[in-house]
Amino acid sequence: MTSTASWSDLTGLIDRLLDTPPEKRDALILEMSAGDPRRRAELEQLLAECSSESSVVSGSAVERFQHLFDDEPTRFPETLSNRYRVAKELGRGGMATVFLARDLKHSRDVAVKVMHPSIAAALGADLFLREIEIAAQLRHPHIVPLFDSGDADGALYYVMPFEEGASLRERLEDVGALPIDDVVVILRDVCDALAHAHAHGVVHRDIKPDNVMLSGRHAMVTDFGVATAATAATPSAAPALGTPAYMAPEQITGHTPVDRRADIYSVGVLAYELLTGHTPFEGSRETVLDAQQHRQPAPLATQRSDIPPALDDLVMTCLEKDPEARWQSADEIVSGLEEIGRSDGGPSTSASNRLRTAIILAGAIAAVVLLAIFWRPFASSDASWRDRWTNARVERITDFPGSEVDAAISADGQNVAFLADRDSSFDAFVTQVGSDGFLNLTNGHFPQLFNEDVRNIGFDGDGKRVWVRIADIVAPASVWTLPVAGGAVTPFLRTAVMVVWSPDKTRIAYHETVPGDPIFVANPDGSNPRKIYSAEPGVHSHYLAWSPDGRFLYFSHGLPPDEMDIWRIRPDGKGVAEQITHHNSRVGYPLPLDDRTLFYTATAADGNGPWLYSMDLKDRTPRRVSTAVEHYLSISASAEIPGKNRRLVATVSNPGVHLWSVPITTAIAGEKEVKPLGVPTARSAAPRFARDSSVFYLGSLGGGDGVWRSASGTARQLWKSPTGAVVAPPAVSPNGERVCFPVKRDARTTLHCMNADGTREGTIAGSLDVRGPASWSPDGKWLAIAAREGLRVRLFMIPAAGGNPTRLVDSVSSNPVWSPDGKFILYSGTPRARSVPLKAVTPDGRPYAVPALSVDRLGDSYRFLPDGKLMVKLGGFRRQDFWLLDLASGARRQLTALKPGQSLQRFDVSPDGKRILFERVEENSDVVLIELPPLKTR
């Protein structure tokens, strides 16, 4: 230990140094060290220590060491054993431990809750028991009764029936969110119980899933009186008691009196959790407490599509910050819930005047696509819109195997065109509405009809011709047309990717593929083109659409595929481009239905979707329109013709994303050798192996993706972002101890790292707006990752222990993969359409030669085998296979021959080099027709 003598030296020195003004300290140190460099270094070191944070005595000792108190077992009181024979401990909560015991007198199983001794000591037995006894007076079918309570030598206990069933907490842990019907029943029971208790002057104060027991479909509330007793014993400590995630703002601040409306708030939190699987606010204690008071919960409709609007309303009203704004009694909630339970379709007549429409498909077979198009209140004052949607008719019009995409309908509503694939080769099809036949317009002559970032097919102004985007390996895309009834395809616009006719048919608008995607307006025959808009190079404008009055051109603008938004410009080129939506996600297919209403498809902030959205152009609020789980891949509408039905067509899909494995052998593996990875997640993607052959991946049970780990046949979720989305495969460190992955929240994506068991998660190199997965150096000291600098994407290196990132490559670069010998990093260069060239760089930034190769831009295209050979994914759209590539010699060998038609996105090679685990997306999409009755003229 340090001697006290030098301590007094040190304190003296500290005084001398700190009493000197900062700008004079260097000079003082020089003077004091009198030419001795070691002394000088010591003094500088001391000065540095004065201003640096101590790692030991920083923050609050209480915060830091409080978990030392986590582990105290509570013993079953001796004196109770002559009445209750304890069988086992059932669980421990914050305030009490629950034991299963046998009531010897009545020969029944009971649960005995024993308060933690120190809590009992501090509370004071009398006060506590008095409150418990008040609560014990409550007799209600949905309140767990109290059999007994008392003080056993200082141990406060109470006894209730042992419920075989689980608590709501356990059920939530099992299934995540609950079906709507169950939620309504449970909430009704809980509120019924609360109404009874409130009427008797008892406030629960600690409503949460742990305190709701399930018995069959019904719920019972337990632990009435406990929180009240504790609070009564220490009224000023009320803010510190309770579970932050469920506490009403006034319970936290203590500013206004806490009454039964605090219970109502907690019911709102409970309902929110039952519906979405998580509470409105998650995170650290401080974060949650602050959020309860100051932040709004994320809207329910953006997280789950099938919530009836009345229920949504009901829950959000419970969650009002101001107790005055909530339901004033649990009875009101019960009435509301009963009404929701009754209404099962058709317009509801609730006081809030919402409209809900459930539309069942006609003529569906095999894969039923159930559409519940729900119409939230249009700001539009036009009641006729609501009526039209109430009476809409929906019909699935394709039942091909494979996928249909990009459905379009002619302005007169007579014909529908779309692209459909068989064996990953797309053809253009047309069908007349009302007929059963489909006409193949292209018959395999044009192999590259589909580009998923743009519109590829549509009708001309008269609806007599169909235009398609034709591209081949040699030339960039151009627009061609052919008759609706079939026939020869003739070139139309040489440099355009898509074209759209104005509603009055006097003009066309199109965009080109040169950098900046310039937009042109021209005569309907293509003559007299005027460029009206161009973005910066690298920024794209797709999916042009005219407003019905011809005053605006809407388009999707940004960085494809998932940093886009809807903008609009005036077709005369005057004025500036105006941003309409602010999703910064996968947004497309703007469809102005009238001068006030815009439809479009977009993915949500959590990465789910795309869904169908609407926006009222006056109030600019986006509202999600589609409520079922299907994705909306496209939307198109006929013109509004007075007296005629209005028709919309949408491409709707139910994609499945799963992980499959295929062995690496000397022979070529086929579909027979492909096996699914057995994991419990409904969706599994983005796999990465750890050295011990466990697999980290992104998965979900129905909500947003979390980071999961599968090992020895079991899988568990390690981490999930409460507010953002994990957007790329997790990178596992070479020693298997750390995992890093990008999380996208709003417009920014940051790199998060955590231990491999899910603990100690935090951001690293937070200044970088990252893109795609990270890659560890083999020595575990560095992470390579691409990040956005303005419009460009560049590779960076980050020290794994923390520190500033440094740029590695000066040109466009992404998707880094470190070689097993650590000598170079593979990456993708400047993209051309869907492919990128393979390049490499050494860790100190010098180019490294690799064989010339073009690979797919999206997902993983290259991963190393342990021996340094490269596993490459090659092939075209939805027709990919794995190849082995020797980087030194350039020799390659095909490893798989998989069935085409599905999209292989990300993959990884096992540590023993014997198998590949890959993510496959099965689209399962169909074209759906939505028919609305004619507009009523006034």
Place this chain on the structure above:
Amino acid sequence: MGSELESLDDAVGLAYRELRAIAHRRLRARDGRGTLTTTALVHEAYLKLADNSAHDWEDRAHFLALASVVMRHVLVDRARQISALKRGGMDQRITFDDNQLSVETESTALLQLNDALEELAHFEPRLAQVVECRFFGGLTEQETADALNITVRTVQRDWVKARVLLQRALSA
């Protein structure tokens, strides 16, 4: 020092016992999602004592200082208990998951800090008191200054000195 305080029959002893009890309850009432701040604890205890005791705790500052001492003792006692258990004590529930290991490491760290703090108190008592108030008690610079009857500037300087000395003692 703890046992001395506990045996005192006067208001200080009472306050000490009260604070200890409350601290224990608070710390154990956490269920992973509970809150705990020294402020809440002190606030609660202060009101309770002000109600119940004849002693006039007008001088809130001194009360806060006492609360800080209590927090230190409560935490250190718990750390000692955990260390004793790990050294082959009577606790039959021994698990080796990550959580347990970190609890053990944290207990050791706290005990080492406590030892260093004792040494610091021998050298210059006020430095240790400042650490008690700021780190264990979570008091602000002003509250610490009031509690120890010194200026804020002295609190700041003492805090720097204490931190530097402790850091060096613990890294040695």
